[in-house]
Amino acid sequence: MQGAYPLGHIDAGLDKAKVLGLVRGFEALRVGRCEHCPYVMLCSLCYVNALDKNHRLSAECLDAACVERCSFFKVALRLYASLKEAGVIARE
Numbered sequence: 047m048q049g050a051y052p053l054g055h056i057d058a059g060l061d062k063a064k065v066l067g068l069v070r071g072f073e074a075l076r077v078g079r080c081e082h083c084p085y086v087m088l089c090s091l092c093y094v095n096a097l098d099k100n101h102r103l104s105a106e107c108l109d110a111a112c113v114e115r116c117s118f119f120k121v122a123l124r125l126y127a128s129l130k131e132a133g134v135i136a137r138e
Contacts, residue, residue, distance in 0.1 A: 071103045072096055079112065085119045 053068070054060040072093050080086050095111035098104040129135045 068093055068103070075103060075105055075108050079108070083112075083116075085116055088119060089115060091115055 053065050075096055080089070083089065091108065091111055093103075096103050096105075096108040098107050126135070
């Protein structure tokens with residue numbers, strides 16, 4: 047099944063070992079990448095962003111998604127600041 051990462055079976059339920067492996071693997075990829083990121087509280091990168099075409103966790107895939115997400119945040123925050131300065135967004 048393309049585009050899916052099977053974590054169990056409809057009849058048997060979730061494969062807890064597979065889920066735990068995915069969580070631990072993803073968290074290991076994030077070490078050194080996310081803890082000092084200025085956008086960490088806004089970020090929504092997840093396991094899907096770190097999976098390669100063979101459904102394996104990939105630092106390269108996560109890094110590529112991170113660069114794209116950071117670029118988005120920079121543009122969005124600049125736009126927000128400009129709108130706030132122009133009075134389009136009410137000041138608190």
